[in-house]
Amino acid sequence: MVLVQGWAVDPVGISRIDLIVDGQFVHSANLSLPRTDIIDSHPDWGGTQNRLPGFQTGFSAARYSNGTHTVMVRIFTEDNQVYEVGQRTVFIDNTINQPPFGFVENPGTTAVYDVNGSFPVSGWAADVDGIARIDVQIDNLSTQAAVYGDPRPDVQNSFPDLPSTLYSGFLAQLDSSRLTDGVHSLNVRATDRNGLSRVIGRRTIQVFNSENNLRPFGSLDQPQRDAVLYGDCGDTGPVVSPLIDPENRITPVRGWALDLGTREDTGRVAYAELMIDGVQWYSTDDCRFDSTFGAYVDCYGLPRPDVAKYYPTHPDSPRAGYFFAMDVGSLVSLAGLREGPHVLKVRVGDQEQTFSELPGTAGIPVFFSCIRGSLFAPFGYIDFPHNFDHVKGTVQFLGWALPQVQTVEISIDGVVAGLAEYGFLRTDVQAAYPTFTSAALRSGWRFNMDTTQLSDGRHRMTVTALSTSGGQRAEIGSVDFYVDNANQ
Numbered sequence: 104m105v106l107v108q109g110w111a112v113d114p115v116g117i118s119r120i121d122l123i124v125d126g127q128f129v130h131s132a133n134l135s136l137p138r139t140d141i142i143d144s145h146p147d148w149g150g151t152q153n154r155l156p157g158f159q160t161g162f163s164a165a166r167y168s169n170g171t172h173t174v175m176v177r178i179f180t181e182d183n184q185v186y187e188v189g190q191r192t193v194f195i196d197n198t199i200n201q202p203p204f205g206f207v208e209n210p211g212t213t214a215v216y217d218v219n220g221s222f223p224v225s226g227w228a229a230d231v232d233g234i235a236r237i238d239v240q241i242d243n244l245s246t247q248a249a250v251y252g253d254p255r256p257d258v259q260n261s262f263p264d265l266p267s268t269l270y271s272g273f274l275a276q277l278d279s280s281r282l283t284d285g286v287h288s289l290n291v292r293a294t295d296r297n298g299l300s301r302v303i304g305r306r307t308i309q310v311f312n313s314e315n316n317l318r319p320f321g322s323l324d325q326p327q328r329d330a331v332l333y334g335d336c337g338d339t340g341p342v343v344s345p346l347i348d349p350e351n352r353i354t355p356v357r358g359w360a361l362d363l364g365t366r367e368d369t370g371r372v373a374y375a376e377l378m379i380d381g382v383q384w385y386s387t388d389d390c391r392f393d394s395t396f397g398a399y400v401d402c403y404g405l406p407r408p409d410v411a412k413y414y415p416t417h418p419d420s421p422r423a424g425y426f427f428a429m430d431v432g433s434l435v436s437l438a439g440l441r442e443g444p445h446v447l448k449v450r451v452g453d454q455e456q457t458f459s460e461l462p463g464t465a466g467i468p469v470f471f472s473c474i475r476g477s478l479f480a481p482f483g484y485i486d487f488p489h490n491f492d493h494v495k496g497t498v499q500f501l502g503w504a505l506p507q508v509q510t511v512e513i514s515i516d517g518v519v520a521g522l523a524e525y526g527f528l529r530t531d532v533q534a535a536y537p538t539f540t541s542a543a544l545r546s547g548w549r550f551n552m553d554t555t556q557l558s559d560g561r562h563r564m565t566v567t568a569l570s571t572s573g574g575q576r577a578e579i580g581s582v583d584f585y586v587d588n589a590n591q
Contacts, residue, residue: 104231104265106204107132108159109189110141111178112148119179120158123187125172132160132176133261139212163231163264164195171195203230203293205271207304210289216308218279220317220363221417224249227258227271228303230295237273240290241282249275249291250413257493257587276414279310280317280363286310312363318459319372319451321360321423326447327485327580328467329565334431336442336473352474354482356385356427358461359407361417362453371419375403376450377427378466379440383450385427393428400428425449431471442471474575481508481568481577483546488564488584495588500550503532504568504579506542513550514565515557523550523566554586561585 111117120132136157148156158176175190205228210216224239228251237249253272262268286309294300326332332354362372377385390402399405405424414420427449434440448466452458460466483504488494500523504511511523527547536543566579 104161104201104204104229104262105164105174105193105195106159106161107174107176108157109176110138110156111158111176111188112141112145112153112156113178113180113184116153116181117156117178118181121177121179122160122162123175123177124162124167128177129162130160130263132158133257134158137212159261161262161264164197165231166264167195169195169197200232200297200299201230202299202301203228203234203295203303204301205229205291205293205303207291207306210306210308212306215286216306218277218308218310219312220279221276221320221361221414222279224275224277224289224291226273226291226304227255227268228273228291228293229258229262229265229268229271230293230299231265232299233267233296234271235294235296235298237275238292238294239275239277240292241277241287243288243290245292247275247277247416249273256495260495260587274413276417278363278414278416280312281416282310284310284312317363317453317455318457319360319362319453320459321358321451321461323356323358323447323449323461323467325355325357325484326467326469326482327582329469329578329581330482331470331472331576331578332429332431333472333474333482333575333577334433334435336432336436352430352432354429354431356429356447356449358425358449359410359423360403360425360449360451360461361410361414361420361423362451363417371454372403372423372451373454374452375425376452377429378448378450378460379434380445384434384438385429387425398426400426402426425451432473435471435473440471442473444468444470470578481505481570481575481579483508483511483548483566483568483579485564485566485580485582488582490582491585492582493585493587494552494554495586496555497551497553500552500564502548502566502579503529503546504548504566505532505536505546506539507571508542508546508568509571510569511548511550512567512569513552514567515552516562517565520552521550523548555588557586559586559588 122129135155138157141156178186207226209225237251238245239247251273252270255272258271259269289306289308290302291304292300292302360372375387376383385401387403393400403425404422407424410423411421446466447469449461481504485502487501511525513520525548526545529547532546533543563583565581568577
């Protein structure tokens with residue numbers, strides 16, 4: 104693979120950069136990449152249009168004969184001017200096996216990058232022979248292997264000659280509490296399947312850990328933002344604590360949390376609390392096994408093998424899950440919460456008396472609604488896209504919904520885009536919801552979205568399910584995503 108990268112600025116902005124080899128168009132480069140060195144050295148070229156002046160692409164040397172070839176780029180500006188710049192002569196020798204290439208995106212390229220607690224090391228790496236492993240080295244000692252294979256459609260845009268770049272992302276979550284406070288070197292080494300390796304990024308980090316900045320962290324996975332949460336609102340019984348009637352419809356609230364302490368014996372999550380409109384309603388202090396659900400409810404310490412995969416050195420990562428059984432019906436009919444909009448978040452505290460709120464201090468908006476009688480409103484989840492994913496071309500949106508689902512409706516920016524196909528096999532959902540055995544097994548939905556029908560930029564997808572029982576509509580949730588078709 105021959106890498107072609109550089110930068111370009113223009114008073115009115117760059118619209119496209121094409122790669123030209125031996126006078127022939129190959130493909131367009133990926134634009135809008137950070138180049139802090141160029142911003143620093145050209146301060147008079149400020150403005151939004153030149154904020155990210157970098158570009159990057161490449162081409163497969165195997166497509167060309169051994170010998171000399173010419174390479175240049177053709178730059179198109181927003182006012183339709185065309186410039187050919189950077190002509191180079193390269194010598195191709197296809198008998199040489201090259202080591203991997205890639206880029207470290209986090210930590211950034213600042214002179215010294217300050218870190219504390221758990222911090223991510225992420226980027227991408229590729230090789231024509233495939234990547235065998237990615238190692239993060241601190242002070243030239245291998246510290247942790249990164250998880251490799253995350254989707255990176257933006258990298259594939261840059262290197263269309265190498266299809267494997269679609270899954271070239273890597274991520275390692277490092278525990279800085281295992282390092283001494285102060286300055287350390289950080290290298291990322293990529294090794295291909297033939298054993299060739301290369302350091303694809305070098306950074307300098309400064310570690311500073313204290314009780315104040317070693318707060319818990321994690322995720323609120325379910326429900327999703329903008330979900331409509333239904334409950335049976337006919338209860339007239341006494342208020343109990345925790346507020347739950349096992350015969351009611353229960354909304355699962357689940358996610359994960361971890362904590363790193365200043366000392367190994369104190370780096371633990373002590374509690375998690377479910378907050379509604381800033382008020383605590385459920386707590387892991389009430390953890391118990393509930394025979395009605397056949398599971399532990401209102402608990403922390405539940406298995407999360409996915410978290411353990413990305414946080415292998417963090418204490419408690421294999422059992423970092425939390426689960427609350429929220430009874431919307433009892434909250435409305437017994438506790439006086441209203442039907443309508445509310446804000447959910449989970450407060451997680453550690454043994455050093457610090458706490459965090461997940462997914463953030465603002466929480467997520469949800470909508471409480473009552474079902475009276477025997478009707479059952481659908482619920483579900485959006486598996487893809489994730490919040491702030493970048494997509495292009497035709498992509499398949501995925502998720503699940505149950506029970507008694509008639510249709511799954513997909514809306515983009517408030518406009519109905521169509522109905523998803525429904526009824527795909529989901530054994531994972533069946534395992535998570537054993538009381539809906541048959542419905543859960545075939546609860547998967549899929550929707551093929553042609554993103555070329557959307558403008559490049561940010562969009563919001565909303566998923567709504569319609570029940571076969573009484574025509575109940577339930578908004579499963581929303582995610583924001585970015586369309587990037589300009590660099591196809």
